[in-house]
Amino acid sequence: MLKPILLVEDSGQDVELTLAALTKARLANEVIVLRDGEEAMDYLSFQGRYVNRDRGNPALILLDIKLPKVDGLEVLAFIKSQPSLKSIPVVMLTSSREEPDLAASYQSGANAYVVKPVHFQDFVKAVQDLGGFWALLNEPPPGSVRFRRPE
Numbered sequence: 001m002l003k004p005i006l007l008v009e010d011s012g013q014d015v016e017l018t019l020a021a022l023t024k025a026r027l028a029n030e031v032i033v034l035r036d037g038e039e040a041m042d043y044l045s046f047q048g049r050y051v052n053r054d055r056g057n058p059a060l061i062l063l064d065i066k067l068p069k070v071d072g073l074e075v076l077a078f079i080k081s082q083p084s085l086k087s088i089p090v091v092m093l094t095s096s097r098e099e100p101d102l103a104a105s106y107q108s109g110a111n112a113y114v115v116k117p118v119h120f121q122d123f124v125k126a127v128q129d130l131g132g133f134w135a136l137l138n139e140p141p142p143g144s145v146r147f148r149r150p151e
Helices: 012-024 037-044 072-081 099-107 120-137
Strands: 005-008 031-034 060-063 090-094 112-115
Touching: 005 012, 005 037, 012 031, 012 120, 031 037, 037 072, 060 072, 072 090, 072 099, 090 099, 090 120, 099 112, 112 120
Parallel strands: 005 031, 005 060, 060 090, 090 112
Antiparallel strands: none
16 A cells, blocks of 8 residues: 655645646655644644544655644654654755755755745646655665555
8 A cells, every 4th residue: 555645735726736746747645635734743643633544654744834833844843753753754845945944944854845936837847856756766765665656
């Protein structure tokens, strides 16, 4: 069974664009969309409405920095502080070009930092490249099945 991709994004437009781009990249993984940092932490720790969700971690987390309730940097710190979560690749997918956000993301354990391009075609290309990297180029930890393109 393929592990899902977790997309933590509060902008409806960015969710739609990211889903469209991932579809164009032809990844077969389910994409789970969460709208704020608190919901992401609940999902990852099997709490709240996610207490009975299927066990297992996502293959990849695409995480915005500017989120309601709990910001993306706090979510990232939470993920990287948990032994059961810290090996999940986390890509900060954000509109922030602020150097402190970039530095804080990497200091907190982000695997990559991608600034959302303003133009639609550039955004789609960036997400497709991101999906392609994790699907085709990155070597996952031993024993894990992360991504698969449909036959």
